[in-house]
Structure formats: C-alpha cells, structure tokens
Amino acid sequence: MHDGVINKKYLCSLHGLIRGENMELGRDSDTGGQVKYVVELARALGSMPGVYRVDLLTRQVSAADVDWSYGEPTEMLTPLNSEDFMDEMGESSGAYIIRIPFGPKDEYIPKELLWPHIPEFVDGALNHIIRMSNVLGEQVGGGKPIWPVAIHGHYADAGDSAALLSGALNVPMLFTGHSLGRDKLEQLLKQARLSRDEINTTYKIMRRIEAEELALDASEIVITSTRQEIEEQWRLYDGFDPILERKLRVRIRRNVSCYGRFMPRMVIIPPGMEFHHIVPQDGDMDGETEGNEDHPTSPDPSIWTEIMRFFTNPRKPMILALARPDPKKNIMTLVKAFGECRPLRELANLTLIMGNREGIDEMSSTNASVLLSVLKLIDKYDLYGQVAYPKHHKQSDVPDIYRLAAKTKGVFINPAFIEPFGLTLIEAAAHGLPLVATKNGGPVDIHRVLDNGLLVDPHNQQSIADALLKLVADKQLWAKCRQNGLKNIHLFSWPEHCKTYLSRIASCKPRHPQWQRNNDEGETSEEESPSDSLRDIQDISLNLKFSMDGEKSGASGNDNSLECEGPADRKTKLENAVLAWSKGVVKDTRKTGSTDKADLTTGSGKFPALRRRKHIFVISLDLDNTTGIVEATRKIFEAVEKERTEGSIGFILSTSMTLSEIHSFLVSGGFKPNDFDAFICNSGSDLYYSTLNSEDGPFVVDFYYHSHIEYRWGGEGLRKTLVRWVTSVNDKKAENEDKVVTAAEQLSTNYCYAFTVQKPGVLLRIQALRCHVIFCQNGTRINVIPVLASRSQALRYLYVRWGVELSKMVVFVGDSGDTDYEGLLGGVHKTIVLKRACSTVSNQVHANRSYPLSDVIPFDSPNIIQTTEDWASSDVRSSLEKLEVLKC
Numbered sequence: 001m002h003d004g005v006i007n008k009k010y011l012c013s014l015h016g017l018i019r020g021e022n023m024e025l026g027r028d029s030d031t032g033g034q035v036k037y038v039v040e041l042a043r044a045l046g047s048m049p050g051v052y053r054v055d056l057l058t059r060q061v062s063a064a065d066v067d068w069s070y071g072e073p074t075e076m077l078t079p080l081n082s083e084d085f086m087d088e089m090g091e092s093s094g095a096y097i098i099r100i101p102f103g104p105k106d107e108y109i110p111k112e113l114l115w116p117h118i119p120e121f122v123d124g125a126l127n128h129i130i131r132m133s134n135v136l137g138e139q140v141g142g143g144k145p146i147w148p149v150a151i152h153g154h155y156a157d158a159g160d161s162a163a164l165l166s167g168a169l170n171v172p173m174l175f176t177g178h179s180l181g182r183d184k185l186e187q188l189l190k191q192a193r194l195s196r197d198e199i200n201t202t203y204k205i206m207r208r209i210e211a212e213e214l215a216l217d218a219s220e221i222v223i224t225s226t227r228q229e230i231e232e233q234w235r236l237y238d239g240f241d242p243i244l245e246r247k248l249r250v251r252i253r254r255n256v257s258c259y260g261r262f263m264p265r266m267v268i269i270p271p272g273m274e275f276h277h278i279v280p281q282d283g284d285m286d287g288e289t290e291g292n293e294d295h296p297t298s299p300d301p302s303i304w305t306e307i308m309r310f311f312t313n314p315r316k317p318m319i320l321a322l323a324r325p326d327p328k329k330n331i332m333t334l335v336k337a338f339g340e341c342r343p344l345r346e347l348a349n350l351t352l353i354m355g356n357r358e359g360i361d362e363m364s365s366t367n368a369s370v371l372l373s374v375l376k377l378i379d380k381y382d383l384y385g386q387v388a389y390p391k392h393h394k395q396s397d398v399p400d401i402y403r404l405a406a407k408t409k410g411v412f413i414n415p416a417f418i419e420p421f422g423l424t425l426i427e428a429a430a431h432g433l434p435l436v437a438t439k440n441g442g443p444v445d446i447h448r449v450l451d452n453g454l455l456v457d458p459h460n461q462q463s464i465a466d467a468l469l470k471l472v473a474d475k476q477l478w479a480k481c482r483q484n485g486l487k488n489i490h491l492f493s494w495p496e497h498c499k500t501y502l503s504r505i506a507s508c509k510p511r512h513p514q515w516q517r518n519n520d521e522g523e524t525s526e527e528e529s530p531s532d533s534l535r536d537i538q539d540i541s542l543n544l545k546f547s548m549d550g551e552k553s554g555a556s557g558n559d560n561s562l563e564c565e566g567p568a569d570r571k572t573k574l575e576n577a578v579l580a581w582s583k584g585v586v587k588d589t590r591k592t593g594s595t596d597k598a599d600l601t602t603g604s605g606k607f608p609a610l611r612r613r614k615h616i617f618v619i620s621l622d623l624d625n626t627t628g629i630v631e632a633t634r635k636i637f638e639a640v641e642k643e644r645t646e647g648s649i650g651f652i653l654s655t656s657m658t659l660s661e662i663h664s665f666l667v668s669g670g671f672k673p674n675d676f677d678a679f680i681c682n683s684g685s686d687l688y689y690s691t692l693n694s695e696d697g698p699f700v701v702d703f704y705y706h707s708h709i710e711y712r713w714g715g716e717g718l719r720k721t722l723v724r725w726v727t728s729v730n731d732k733k734a735e736n737e738d739k740v741v742t743a744a745e746q747l748s749t750n751y752c753y754a755f756t757v758q759k760p761g762v763l764l765r766i767q768a769l770r771c772h773v774i775f776c777q778n779g780t781r782i783n784v785i786p787v788l789a790s791r792s793q794a795l796r797y798l799y800v801r802w803g804v805e806l807s808k809m810v811v812f813v814g815d816s817g818d819t820d821y822e823g824l825l826g827g828v829h830k831t832i833v834l835k836r837a838c839s840t841v842s843n844q845v846h847a848n849r850s851y852p853l854s855d856v857i858p859f860d861s862p863n864i865i866q867t868t869e870d871w872a873s874s875d876v877r878s879s880l881e882k883l884e885v886l887k888c
Contacts, residue, residue, distance in 0.1 A: 008136065009045060009505075010129060010151045011056045012158035012165070013038040014121060015111035018058045018097060019069050020077045023395045026324045026355030029367065030111050033423045034178050037271050038154050039097070043077040044272060044494035046095025048502060053093050053136065057125050060099035063108040073099055091139045092132075100124040104860070112204045114157055115211075116858035119792070119826035122164045123806050126796060127828075129169065147512040150174055150505050152223075156181060156208040159215030166218055167788025168796040170708050172508040175219040175264075177229075179420045181208040182236040187328065187417055206851040213239050217712070217770050217787045219264040220508050223501070225421035226445040230266045240264070244768055259721045260714020261768040267504050270445065272494030273426050278399065280406065280432035280486055301400040303393055307351055308404075312385030317348045317472050318410035320401065320433070322424050324355045325363075325370035330415045330438075330458050332373050339381030341465035348410070348472045351388040353401060358391075402431035409478060411436055411471045415458050419443055426492045434481035436467045449492070452485030513800065514707040608689045610677035611802050613650035615643075615885055616809045618680075620654040620791060620824050621837055622776065622817035629655075630669035632837055636812060637675075639876035640886070650677040654791045654811075656776035656783055656818055657681055658747055658754075659688065659699065673698035680794040682752035683774045683820060685709065685785035687794055705797060706751055709789040712770035719753055721769065722784060726755065744781070753784040776818040792823035810885055813837075815866070819849075822856045825864060830883045832876065833866040 016030035017023075020039055024031055042056040062071035069075070077095040102120035103109060133145040140146070152174040153162030159175045166173035188199050200206050216222065216239030224230055234240045245263040252258065308314040319338065323329035331352060338350050352374065360368050378387050393401070405412060405428075412428035413436040421442035425435055429446075435453030437443035447455055454467040471478055490496070610616055619636060623629045643649040653662065653676050662679055666672070679688040679699070687705040690698060714721070723743055730739045740758050747754035757780060770787045795811075798804045809829040813821065814837035825831050858864065865882055867875045880886040 007051045008053045008132075008146060008148050009051065009055075010125075010148050010165070011038055011042055011054065011154065012125070012151065012162045013056065013058055013154040014118075014157045014161065015059070015114060015155070017061065017066060017070050017108075018056070019067075020075055020097060024067075024356070025395055025398075026353075028110075028355075028364065029324060029326055032324060033421075034155060037178075037423060039077065040272065040274070040494060041497075042095045042097070043079065044274075044498050045501070046077060047079040048495075048498045050502065052090065052140075053132075054095040055128075055132070056095070056097045057121075057128070058097060058099055059103065059114075059121070060101040061108050062101075063106055066108050070099070075099075092136060098128055100128065111155075111157060112202070115204055115207050115856050116826060116861075118157060118161055118856075119164075119823065120828060120858075120861075122161050122168070123796070123828040125161065125165055126168055126799065127806075129165070130800065147171055149510070150508065152176070153215060153219075154178060156211040156215070159219075160211035163214050163218035163788065164793065164796075167709070167711070167793050168800055170511050170513050170711070172220045172505070172511055173215075173218050174221045174223060174505070175215040176223045177212060177215075177234075177420070180229075180233045180236075181205050181212055183233045183418065184328075185209070186236075191327070193327075200851065204851065204855050207855050209237075210850065213237060214787075216240055216264055221504055222264045222266050223269050223504075224266055225268065225270050226442045227268060228441055228444055229420060230268070234266065239768070240266070241768070248768070257717050258714075260718025260771075261721070262712050262714075262770045263768055265504075267500075268445075269497055269500050269504070270442075270449075270492055271421055271423050271426070272497030273423070273430060273492055274494055275430050275489060278430050280430075301397065301404075303390075303397040303400050304404050306390050306393070307388045307401070310351075310385070310388035310390075311349050314349070314408075316408065318405045318408045319348050319350045319468055319472070320353070320405040320410055320412050320428070321351070321415070322353045322398070322401070322412075323414070323416065325367045325374070327366065327370060328417050329370075330417050331370065332377060333458065333461055334413065334415045334464060335374055335377045335381075335383075335387070337461045337465040337468070338387070339377060339383055340461070341469060344465055344469045344472070345383070345386060347469070349386055349388065349408075350383070351401075351405070353393060353398075354389060356392050398427070399431065402428055402433060406432045406482075409472075409475070411453075411468060411478075413464075413468065414438060414443060415456070415464055416441075417458050422446055426489070429485035430489050432482045432486055434471050434478055434485065436464070436471065446492075450485045450488045452481040452488075511711070513704075515704045515801065608677060608802060609674075610650045610652070610689075610798070610804055612647070613677070613804075614648040614808065616650050616652060616677070616804060618652045618654050618795065618809055618811045618829075620811055620813050620817070621834065622656070622814060622821065623837060626661075626665050626668055628837070629665060632812075632834065633669060633671070635871075635873040636876055638873035639880065643886070652676060652678045652680060652795075654680040654684070654794070654824075656683045656774065656781065658749070659686070678798070680791050682749055682754075683772075683776060683783040683785055683789075683818065684791040684794045685752040685783070685789045686749060687797070702801075704801070705794070708797060709751065709786040709793070711786065711788060713751065713786045714769065714771065715750075718769060718771060718784075722753055722755070741782070747781070751786060751789070755782040755784070756780060757782055772820075774818055774820050790820045790823050792820070792827070795829070810880065810883070816853075822853060825857050826861065827863075829863065830885060831864045832879045832883070833864065834871055834876075835867050835869045837871075 013034065016032070016035050017027060018035050018039060023035055023039065025036060026032065038056055042054050045051050046054045060071060060073060075097040077097060079094065100121055102124055103114060103117035129148060133147055136146040137144050147169065148171050150172045151162045151166050153159035154176050155178045159177070162173050162175065184203070185199060185205050188194060189196065194202065216237060222234070224234070231242060235242055240263060245266070248258050248261055248263050321331060321334055323331060325331060331354065335350070338344055354371065357363055360371060363371065374389070378384065410433065412425070412433040414422050414425055416438050418440040419438050419442050422437060425437055425443055425446050428435060429450055429452055435447070437447065437453065437455055438458040439455040440458060443455060447453065454471065456463045456467050471481065617636065619633055621629055621632050623632065637644060640649050655662065657665065659679070659681055662681055674690045674692055676690055678690070681688065687702040688699040689702065691700050726741050726743055729741050738758060742756045744754040744756050772785050772787050772789060774783045774785065776783055795806065795809060799806050807828045811824050811829055811831045813824050813831060813833055815833055815835050865879045867879055877886065881888045
C-alpha cells in the first residue's frame, strides 16, 4: 500500500501473440511493435512507486500453430529491477499478463475477425477485474473491493472493449490508438489498389472506425505519441476537433456552459524504452570493438553470420530496415531506391529484416505478395551479394542486428508511408545508429528531440536514395548524428514515460461504483428515513421532477436550479419532488443503496428477487407492436412454466419503451409487474425492480444506476442543443412537408431524450456530443441516452451490482432489432434468436450502418441458437435444452 491508496491499473491489448519473454515480433501482421509497447509499459508501470498492480488483459490462444505459452491464463512480468523490487512487493502485486479466453477455441485468428467476439472478452475481463478487486480487498483493502484507478485500451478493438469495461465499472478510461482507421482508409484509397468496399471487406475498416469513435466518446485521456497524430489523424474523427477542443477548454475554465459538449484530453507521451543494458557499438569491421567488461572476447552473435553470408563485401556500411512485409511499410520503394542509385550500391549494403517465415506459400497472401515483389526487384537490379533478407531471427537477436549496423557505420531507415510513432527509431538511436525516416507521423517528433538523421518523403524514391547516400558518404555528418542520438536518447526512457503517464491519470476525477461510497462506512443505523433518502438523491445530482410512472414532467437532468438555493429551500424542493413518486419509492431508494447489507451479503431477503434465481431470462424483442411482444412473452413463459412457478427462473424485460408503455404492455397481456424481476427501459437508461410489497408500489427505481451511467451526460445543456438541432433539420424541409424529427417530451426522462422521426438514418454523430443515439420503435423513435448506457450494459451493471452471473442469463432477441441490437448478441450469456420476431423497418435502420451486422455478430458461437421461423413454446424449450440451460 502506498499512502493508503491501492493503485491498480488495467491495460487491454487484444490481438496478436503477447508474452513477456522472447516475443515473436514480425511473426504476423498482428504481432508487431504494439505487442512490445504494451508489455514493456505494463512491466515499467508495475515497477513504479505508488503502483500496486498492473494487469495486461489479452486473448488466450490455445492453438496448434502457436506456442503453448500463449494458452497460459496468467504470466507474471518480472520487474526490470527485480532484486530491489521483490522486497517491496505485496501479495498479488506486480505486473501480470492475464489471458482471457474468447473467440473460436483452438484457433488463432487475425484482428479483423475479432469484432464479433469483443463482448465475450468484455464479460471475461469484467469477471477477472471484479474477482481481483475482491481478492485485493481481502488482502490489503480492509475487506472492501479495490476498484481500478484506470482502464487503458490499446488499438481500436481494445478501445471498444475498454469503453464497455469503463462503463460497466464506472472507472476512468484512457486510449492509445497506435494506428488509426480513418488515416489507414485514406492511405489505402490513395494507393488505389482496392475499392472502398474491398477495403472494408478486407480490414473491417468501418467497424474499426466506429470503435475508435466510441473510444473517443468514453476516454478521459487519449495518449498520443506525436503532435502530428492529433493535428492530422484524430481531427479526421467526428469525436474530436482541435479547434473546438480549445474553445471548450476555455469555456470550462470560465465556468461557461458547453451545452452538453465534451472533448477528451489529448496528451503527447512518447513510448519508452529501457537503455540500461545497451552498450553502443564502437569500432568498425576492420578493427576490434571496445571491450565489454563481462565478455571481453565474446564471439560474434550467430545472427551476424546469418546476415553477412548474403554479402560479397560485409565490411561496407549497412543500411538496415526492420519491418514486416506489409505494403504500408513501403519496403519496395526502398529496394528500388537502392537498386537505381549506383553510388549508394557501391558504398553500402542493404539488410531487410522482414519478420520470420518458413516458406512463402505459408505466409499470408498480402505479406507473401510484398516479399515476392522484393525478391523480383533484387533480381531485376541484380542486387545479389548486396542485399540480405534472412528468414529467421529471434527477438533477442534484434539488439545484435542494431549493433552490427552500427559496427559497419551504417544507417537505420524507416520508409513507411506513415508511422504512428516508430519505436524502432528509438531502439536504433540507442545503439548509435543515425536515422533516415518518413516525414509522415511520429518520426517528425522523434527527429525534433534526437536530431540524429534526415526525414524523407516516402513516396519520393530519389529523396530516400539521396538521404541514405548523404549519411553513408559524409563521415562527419554520420558521427554528428550518432552523437546527438546518444546524447538525447534518455528523454525516451520508460521511467520518464511512466512519470508523465501517472501524473496525467492522477489529474482524472476518481470514479467508482457509487453504492461503495466511503461516506457509507460510518452509517450503522438501519433506519431508512426520508432525510437519508433525500441526501442520497442529492448526492447523485438527480433532479426528481418525475410523474407517477417515473417519466419527466418538465425539467431535465443535471439542472443546476437546486445549487442556487439555500439548504431549507433545497430540501423542500426535493421533498416535493419525491411526493410525485408512488408511495414507497423513497424507502426502496435506500434499499437499492449500500445499507441493504443483509441482502447483499447473504442473498436472502425479498429484494432484489433476481439475485436468488438459478437463471435469468432477458426478453429483448424489438417487435412491430405491443401485441407481438405479448404473444412472444406468453410463449416464452409457457416454455418454462414449471421452472417459473418454482422460482428458479426470473425474467427481465429489456426494451426501448418507457415505464408507462411497459405498464400498458403488462395490462394488455394480463401480466403482473412481479412476473418480471426487473425492467430495463428507455433503451437501457433506466432500471426498475418489481416488488411484492403493496406499500412500495409495483416498481422500485435504482438511482445508483443513474449515477453509474451519467459520465459525460450533458443534461439540460444537451437537451437544448438537441432541440436546436431538431429545429435546424426541420428548417431545411419544404413548407408543405412534414417535420422530419420532433422532440417527444412525454416520452423523455432525465437520462433519455426521445424524438419521433419520419425515416431512419436522420441522425448521425453530432460532433463532441457524448451520447448514445439509438433508433428504436421500428425506426420511428430516437432515444438519446448516456454514451455508456445500453440494454447490454445494464445487464453488466446487474452483474457488478448484485453478482447476477452473466453466464446464467439467457437473452431472447429477434433476428433484427433496434440499433443497440448487436450488443445483445455475443458475450458469455446465452442467446436465443427467435426468427421472424423482429420489425421489418428495423432492417432499414440497420441498412444505414457503415458496416454490416455480419461483421459483429458471432453466429458460429455455441452460446447462440436460432429457432425456426414459425416457432412455438416447444421450440423455445428445445433451444434451452440444446444450450444446456434446461435438462432434457
């Protein structure tokens, strides 16, 4: 423990093969610099004073074509200064790789195919985080769960996951993009090799971009490596604009309303590196290197022999490129530049370290194509004896490769079309190598700090050749660049990175589940007085101008009117607001809080009933009308009538409907409120429980759910902005045309602003408005809710709050639905797709997506089963038996 605070962090990096030692960098396009970055970041953070535990969450891979180590659930990352650190470590402290099983078992798949399985990762990671929070709480937290200080997503897939985890846990999120989808899309379109549709099919680029937009919405801090990444790449996104960001920052400082707009903080922190073990190579191929105290006459590394066997004259300076054979790495232009510049060929050799391969036929088609093109160019320019392209190298060989290049007074080159950062440039500089690098991306910032080389236009072959020739031929310039790099390299160390990183996290407002608040510690009274309840309501900044059914009757959430009044006026106003609720709600507001200790710990008691069920069935059907939902619900009830009567199965209704619409549904179907344990309504922005106590009324609201989802909720400012947007949309229509979109005050609540629309697709993402826009009710209604709220997130909340296991849930959906439909499929819960139980208009809603649903729905998952089109209760029963929820 450090100053009484347990500092625990989670890093998420999903794709590729990740392990702490002997990383197989370059094995494939997913196992590259990002893998090295996240492992070293986790290790470095785990060694920092004040950090108790760091977990790097990734995918568990147990496949025949990968090493067994990637199937190990846990791997401890040994600290770099392990001798000093081990004495300070507490139980379960340190840095770990945690591998979460998700996706196809026994198969290693590329990152583009991971999207359907993201919810399964989120659920598995959530389970690990909660379990570790409880373990650490027992060990060093006085028995209270220790929540993460932050969750940090790396790349789009982990950004999507971290956003959902951040919302499920109500903790701050950070994001690092590494490379960005919109920028990649632009680069691919410029190359004109693939059409936009082909790019999307190959790279799932639109789903990736959507994940990056969500990460922008959810992140408190976005960590970038360079200024260029902010100004030229992130500005391509709807969720960020450098100019608007500066304006909002000024308004916040002046305490002026931002009208529901927020921007994440963009922070430049260059990646770090460990330099303590690096001894820059002095000497040259004609003389002995300066002595190494430990190994004064150590033999040459085997990788040197492997490389130099390619060369007719191995003493010539070596031009070194270290990149996988990917088109964006631009290796072919480098070979052309070398091949067509005779002076350069006479003065230098070229070494291409292009990952590892057994045979070209076993490589991916893209990588094989690049390698074949390189081999053809070598043949075309007759570069035999001048170019090395070894088939194999270990990660531990890479420092020796840099040393060999430095020993020959060579140059390191990164000619990529765009390089988000360029960690290899830092590594090369630390070994005393001058640099030639692309002027697009991170190398610009690296060059500004190190001043140890030349920047080039990667599209300009002649520019590349001229820069290489200049450094190789001018020995004084070479020596100056080498010395500058060695002098300034400490600015890119991991300790420097971590100090800045931790200071930025410390500036975030701490967030954690509100029912675990510290001010509950001193409360011993079991009395649930109205004043206690009022304090709870005030604590979570709710404005309770509700009608009897919980819907809004005027003001909107985050209204500041209470802040301007004295304590007596404030209390009176709150009391009057509470009187609008049915009798008993105030009392049960307290029951949803942390004072209901007996029920929380023992599972006994009447509230909430869902905690005592063996299974929870979640009805999430987005049908054309109430009649359809009633009929489907009856069939599902009939299928499990015996278990329902016994009480082993409970039900949740999950819907876009308001509470009053749910009440009408119950009446029309002849259902009782307590036929359901909970109601997730308004598309996941409100959560109610049913109660048998007639004094309490039929519904009990979970106020803490509101506090859980209100991150970046714009409240009244957002509502006013949306109303202005509605006006602007309608003003564009002709006088005789109906309004395209209309505010639906009677359907809105404090955490859901509803609008009726004439056609789907009218609302796109509005810049800097952090909200979740959902088309529902057959595409005729828009529900605007908090950015991290949804029907699927509400289920995760029930797991975090009450321990209702997600694996014990069965979600019933149609074969289409509202635009939050995809979140209900996937995950560790079971899903039954009821064929033809959907809206035909919903299909039009999904047609407006930028990516097809097939990109994100794991229909091959064993947790998902589909009924026939004319399904009956017997089909539901049969499906439950196939899923092993019920016994045959």
